[in-house]
Amino acid sequence: MLNIALAQLNYTVGDFSANTTAIISHMRRAAAASADIAVFSELAICGYYPGDLLEDSSFLARCDAALDEIIRTSAELPELVTVVGTARRNNGPGKPLHNSLLAIRNGQIIAEYYKQLLPTYGIFDEYRHFEPGPQTACTLSVREHRVGFMICEDGWNQPGLDYKVNPFDALKQATPELVISINASPSDIGKRKKRHSTISKACQETQLPILFVNQTGGQDQLVFDGASFAVTPDQGVVFEASQFEEDFQCIGFDAGAFMKDGLPLLASALVDLPVEEFTRRQILLGLRDYARRCGFSKVVVGSSGGIDSALTLALAAQALGAENVIAITMPSVWSSEGSVSDSVDLCKNLGIRLHTHPVADLVKQFSTGFEHSFDTPLRGLPLENLQARIRGTILMEYSNSFGALLLTTGNKSEISVGYCTLYGDTNGGLGLIGDLYKTEVYALSRHINQQAGRELIPEPIISKPPSAELAPDQKDTDSLPPYEVQDEILKWHLEGDRMPPAEAKAARNHVQGLQTSEEGRQLVARILAMVARNEYKRRQAPPLIRVRSRAFGSGRQMPLAAKY
Missing domain, CATH: 3.40.50.620 (HUPs)
Incomplete structure (x- = not known):
């Protein structure tokens, strides 16, 4: 049986000392628990997302120094494979860096994988700094179990509509028993359910069990909810870590099944928190x-x-x-x-x-x-x-x-x-x-x-x-329609199908009802015009905590001087 330690931690961008201390502490904890693999999240060493700090040579030097310290520590824990995300330099053409996953054992990097799908939608802008990795699979044998690896977005191209490449295609041909995916997946209303649905479908289509390891904590506008999980082709989600807090869990894997305390993990009803x-x-x-x-x-x-x-x-x-x-x-x-x-x-x-x-x-x-x-x-x-x-x-x-x-x-x-x-x-x-x-x-x-x-x-x-x-x-009603009316127009206009399906349908039906009358059409047009002409205010407003799928700030980028 393969013993896997899942470390769901709260990292700070650029705080290499604290991030490295936390990683090493949990490496030692995993080794003490007789784990074969300790898994950390995407860009764990530097924190997600560093933005243009990735263009700062001193930032990259500290990132390298932190990695060296983790590698040295691994020599003290020779049986443990540490899987961790970090930025690595690209030695070929293209952008100067890769968003990387490293597998480290006994003072050596024994496997290295570069993220293939770099999101540039919504809040993401990874292609600004990273070069996509080659369209090949990365696998590693650990205690006679073949483990495959991927990073976050690589698992979200089902059924291959958003990118020309689907990393699962190469991964299936490599025939791993298990896929470990490291992630920095921000939270919003409906996101947890979407993760479960997307990764479960990929799991069923590929017949590959998947362990999805996420981080937790707030970083600028973003909040990461943790909620790491394991999914199998036959049962769906069989395990989930804590939401909105750090967590450390040891789970087993053997013959296509995840286990906890020696017993197989079975599918159970996972209930979303009430939205409030x-x-x-x-x-x-x-x-x-x-x-x-x-x-x-x-x-x-x-x-x-x-x-x-x-x-x-x-x-x-x-x-x-x-x-x-x-x-x-x-x-x-x-x-x-x-x-x-x-x-x-x-x-x-x-x-x-x-x-x-x-x-x-x-x-x-x-x-x-x-x-x-x-x-x-x-x-x-x-x-x-x-x-x-x-x-x-x-x-x-x-x-x-x-x-x-x-x-x-x-x-x-x-x-x-x-x-x-x-x-x-x-x-x-x-x-x-x-x-x-x-x-x-x-x-x-x-x-x-x-x-x-x-x-x-x-x-x-x-x-x-x-x-x-x-x-x-x-x-407020002297200047605005009742909020029950205005909010549905705004949801329809600003978020649309990015919302959970039931909410998107309700907003769409509400606006369609308004548009059956001239008065309603004028109201919708007035609200949309107000949204358009006040972009300059939002551009100067403070950052806000993102809760929904499309928040003002990096999630909605509109011109200031435009006519639309």
Whole structure:
């Protein structure tokens, strides 16, 4: 029987010391558990994804030095085969590097494989730095078991529609008993189910059992959920590691079957997390790692008394602890009494310290200065935006003074159509809910209350009509259609078939229903035009934690100066 140690770890891009320490620690742990193979994920040594750091010679030198340390350690564990991902130089024509898988044993690299399929869609841009590997299989005999290898995207070209090459074709001819796939597969709604479906189909078509090893943790906008798994042709998925956390598991393999503690692993019903719980965990992990990697222990949020800032505060408190979250309420002459009292109740429920910094006098001073300088009063939209920009300045003052990361509170519905103020409520270092539509903001808020068994987010915040409170009696519906209508248009337009099938169908049917009337067609056209003309705002907005299949940022690249 082949004993395999699966190391599902949380790596940091460029932190070679920490990454190498973690890899070596788990190599020793695998050897102590009598494992024959220890498997780590794609680009584990340097972290995924380094971007243009791969063009930095010192970065590559440190990557080489880290690999050398791992190779030296392997000599101390002569029976263990370590399978790990890293960047390797390309000695032939083409791009300067390969995205590589190395098999290391007893101080030697005994097998080397280069990723053949380099994704350039969505959030990926691997062909920018890497040259595809040759169209050959890589196999290795370990304790009389022939093991084949591949890297992430190599296993996703079923049935060969996206690339001219299908690495499984060569792999089948090499007749391995088992395929080990190392991955850096980011998480989004529906992704786990898609992984299971895609890899299971490949497994059935090739009759090759597959072990899919993923990483976990947050890196910039991306969150990796782990959830490594094993799949066999006859049974489908028979094993899955933890979601959203590091994990170390030893499983056996013999005669086409995976085993645990000497017993065959059998197919079992794998249930997806409810979408709200998935979203909560995704955001919490993303915030924790973003703050930690960027050197922040505290965050600050502008508390308006509305649902967006309330949810942001609740998530921040869960991720970092209430003692590390600061809220600031900044009432103006248009702020309702409820906006302040709701902020007080919210922060009391969450155990968060709330500061008050009124802005009415500052707004008046700016307005007076504007009129004196330009001989015209400041009113309408410029006056509304002034209030938001003063608040944004105050929040940045606090961030600069006390070293707290400012979290922006915009949601995807508002960011999509530009219902936000540049240098105002868009200020910040990270957006927690920027990939959640407004209807999802409400659903996640209710979920958090249900999970807590009490009102962490006060019901008046959830039930009151949303308002920016920058003008008298202002409501979001003064400028936008109801979010239940707008969100379906946005899903259809921005994500389409990238969504899970049921969600994509619902959005498509909703828009088709609208387009049966002239009023509906005009509404759809208006929303799409608003999305198009506000790209410049999104380009300047903070990064946001990706939750859905197509998030603003690297996942949707649109021109600024274009007519469409």
